[in-house]
Amino acid sequence: MDIHEYQAKELFRQAGIPVPPGEVATTPEEAEAIAARLGGKVVVKAQVHTGGRGKAGGVKLADSAAEAKEHASRILGMEINGLTVGKVLVTPAEDIASEAYVGVLIDRKSQAPIFMVSPEGGVDIEEVARVNPEAIRKVSIDPRYGLLPHQAYSMATFLYEDPALVKQATKVIGQLYRAFSANSCSLAEINPLIVTPAGEVKAIDAKVSIDESALFRLPEVEAFRDLDAEPASETKAREASLSFVKLDGDVGCCVNGAGLAMATMDLVKYYGGEPANFLDIGGSSNPDKVVAALEIITADPSVKSILFNIFGGITRCDDVANGIVTAMKRIDIQVPIVIRLTGTNEEEALEILKGAGFEAYTSMDAVVEKAVQLAASA
Amino acid sequence: MDIHEYQAKELFRQAGIPVPPGEVATTPEEAEAIAARLGGKVVVKAQVHTGGRGKAGGVKLADSAAEAKEHASRILGMEINGLTVGKVLVTPAEDIASEAYVGVLIDRKSQAPIFMVSPEGGVDIEEVARVNPEAIRKVSIDPRYGLLPHQAYSMATFLYEDPALVKQATKVIGQLYRAFSANSCSLAEINPLIVTPAGEVKAIDAKVSIDESALFRLPEVEAFRDLDAEPASETKAREASLSFVKLDGDVGCCVNGAGLAMATMDLVKYYGGEPANFLDIGGSSNPDKVVAALEIITADPSVKSILFNIFGGITRCDDVANGIVTAMKRIDIQVPIVIRLTGTNEEEALEILKGAGFEAYTSMDAVVEKAVQLAASA
Amino acid sequence: MSIFIDRQSRVVVQGITGRDGSFHTHQMVEYGTDVVAGVTPGKGGQSFTSSTGKEIPIFNTVEDAREATGANVSVIYVPPAFAAGAIMEAADAGVEFIVAITEGIPVLDMTRAAGFVRDRGARLLGPNCPGLITPGQAKVGIIPGQITTPGPVGVISRSGTLTYEAVNQLTQAGIGQTTCVGIGGDPIIGTNFIDCLEAFSKDPDTKAIAMIGEIGGTDEQEAAEWIRDHLEIPVVGFIAGQTAPPGRQMGHAGAIISGSAGTAAEKMKVFEACGLAVAKRPADIRVLIGEALGL
């Protein structure tokens, strides 16, 4: 789960990292009032779960409260990478002597947290990795021991020469690791970590992703979830324990299993169509889930046809068939549905569907091809 | 550092372990008032840093507040294993269905914390280990992982069969480990861990020793130190960064290095004397330490002679010699002093001592033999 | 022959009395797997009656189960909050092969548990995996037995139902399997593609391998390079998620394209460069495997 910059900064503050003050506004007037309270120059920053805010015009410097209001009125409601800006962070503009990068994430290969630090901050770190890989130092953390003092110190010496800055950075690195562990992050990043002309090290941007699987024991972090920042369909899917991702096509897909769901989307494309979504109804056989899935898919006006691809293992095909029949009674579905069911209790399922007037397939290729045709001819 | 039962219970409470309420009294009247507040039967327990309180009459059951006062008046001021009782804990008397033992300590061999649990609690665990070793289960904790859930559970199943009790005990074991780690204990022990007739698991006695070396970062635990519970000489020694232990003999010993200090004590005994103390002035050459050491030794009226045994390595002999000369000017020493100095700057030291009228030795055996003779003939 | 499990495997089920654990214990026993013990804290001393009438003793701890029954394989169906602990318990009790079915184990828990299993010299499969099956001998996990049949193909996959799809197509085409292994869809897993490839390379009965990957991470690329450098039998590769958008998690916690790495196109490119036959859709897998085997 991605959280906003202002929320990430709150976690960093709790861990002791020096973060400039700042408040969130949802209206230009609030932004003006915050800027007035802070005094001096401020930065107005769009709070959206995507990178490239600066390039998109979502980050603006304001000399006065009035200018902050003006910027906020332009940024609020702006679309950045398909996401609408609903909040801005208003924070003092800092004078910057130098910018560094400090991040920690879970590394799949070493199966451990790994730090990446670079004296070249304030820019895209993947770009630095490509152009100037020696400017990045990676340090793997043994989860049995956690971050060791000499590792933090050694990374700090890679960022700075001045012992006073090294000392501050050592501390920040330790605090960042604490924030990362305490909040079960998959990523925690400060970019840039700045040095002010007065020699103070500060985190002026913050990016944090939380491991979804750990949220059950982090209620205060779960509360950071911004329902306005995601499509309503995804909120509904999560509440129904479905994995759902909205895509741009017109063939609605309802599949059990993430790998099969991706392969089904790919097959839609293979047969010349475009999938409208990724949807995994999971391993359970609960008919309510099928109903919720159909409600979510049919709420998307671009969907022209719907396909079910169910390989019954734990999931029982007859349960899914019952779910489809139930859903058809509850909701008024305007688009054609084609169904492929195979595996556990396949016979019973086909019987149920036949009784309700559905045509059912047993081959994945056949059902996908049919759904693509139906969408194309709609 | 040993702490009192009531202090250990405070640490246990902080970790969430179910511990009955209770307060400390230093007068019989306070004990009466606490017993009245608690209501019902209470136990009055001597707070001293030694075992065997029960056998010595330091733990008494009282049916009423008046009886609690009576017991407190007898226990306060009592001597147990040479220590004077200055405080009593007044705590409700619990009905006991069964008693178990749960302890964790640092094991030198595995270089790790080790748990010991036994369903036979309320008695000396060393005695259980001797008589019925199968009644004790030992579980080593890998410090890289800490106590693992299955370890706590498995120990709890060794104590109880009833799943409800196992559940409570699993929790207590986890909490005990947390208290042990958070407070850098060398030992944390619940004996007995009782089950009440209502099926509640509770810690009704608590014993905790803290690693002295970790106290610098545990100010709230350091504050538990009870200066009244140790001889004034030991408090003074600690403040002067000396290692000092009061013994019963008459030959005062001032030595650099713990091993040499013990060997010197042993040699006093070998030559027919009795050492008055263990005293290690440590590796530093600070003359003030020598002065403090002499003040502590001479404050003991049983001391009949004093010997110095210094092997100069880091410690410079001339510094020690200067310390002795300085001390002689500041304090009026009534007993004879014999000195052995060898090693770094030995020549200069002997010169200094000769100038101040001291006889100095270079052999350890000679100086000890002389000190024993002087004490015997005093 | 086979890899990891066979009819000699003695299986203990952690979480045997739970909904999933009991359902799949019935299935495993029906298939012929030698399930020798179950573990549910607090239910030690009871027993579990399988649909075949077999009585399986239940223990409080894996240690008790292993001591009493000599179990050497464990399969874990306990809820996510306790699953990492269950993995460490199994390794600590001396179980050699641990199959973790549970989905949704916190990643930081897994960094510790995976290291713990390594420290103890055991092997972990999963978590968030369907387990594995050696057709005709034993199945440990949740793969439906009826879609498999004994034969010469090793199957390795990060996915569940997609594996069933591919295996089912193989079986229907008359091509059997030595062992089918689901390695799991999480970012941190105990046994990866290369571990399985190495094991298959030592199994003389495995004549070809189907390797089914997904977007996210670079395990498939490394596996392809390992195949190029070490493996002599043919491998057919497939990657799910060719149409997945970057930065979005596609169901599996590990199925997410971060930065420039981990796209399906990238993985398929490396497959080709390393000499694998690349399947464009699931149905191609059985075709390419058939060609590789000269059928």
Next chain:
Amino acid sequence: MSIFIDRQSRVVVQGITGRDGSFHTHQMVEYGTDVVAGVTPGKGGQSFTSSTGKEIPIFNTVEDAREATGANVSVIYVPPAFAAGAIMEAADAGVEFIVAITEGIPVLDMTRAAGFVRDRGARLLGPNCPGLITPGQAKVGIIPGQITTPGPVGVISRSGTLTYEAVNQLTQAGIGQTTCVGIGGDPIIGTNFIDCLEAFSKDPDTKAIAMIGEIGGTDEQEAAEWIRDHLEIPVVGFIAGQTAPPGRQMGHAGAIISGSAGTAAEKMKVFEACGLAVAKRPADIRVLIGEALGL
């Protein structure tokens, strides 16, 4: 010959600019030890001028020091709060032999650091130890060089000045040493008696061993049993603390009699039962060693 260090040892001093670190660096260099680097965070790039005029480069980290100088032995003089971290830093940098002089390191810190050093395959001596000296070749730590002389006796001790006393008496009696090792007085130490005995058993120049123990723990008993079962050369044993009361810590954190174990009488009894010559006072050590060597 010798154990652990010799004239080839390349030593890095952690905490070289501190009071103790600088004093003993002068001493080590004067003795002839090849001190190749110092480490003090924040002082990287500076250098340390020894009393002999040798310039020793200072680095911010052990890793930097090892890379630049090939140091393979480290000696640690940093304060207790940072010492466990310094030990792990040295092991992480690939230093093979780490000598921790610092006294007063928290025990829980040491449980982690000792395990870390083992995980990395390095050897730790100490903490709270005087280090070691191979007379005529090198000294690492704080043992005064002038009281030692080359010869056939290996010395192992939990103590500092008591070791000096014994070694000095040997030297004055004309009996030299291969290596004198102070293993330290803490409850948790990296190298114990048996480790040293094993090393001495492989050193053909060591013809007899003096083993100087203390009250507390059971290391001496286990060492005596090891000697009985494995060692062919004679060993003289001494235990300090025959008059120590139970339950009181005698200076060293490890010198405390808990329960019935760890008394001097108990240790001396086991020494005798295992065939060691038992010295009743320090002066007996040189006498018994002389007898053992047939002098």
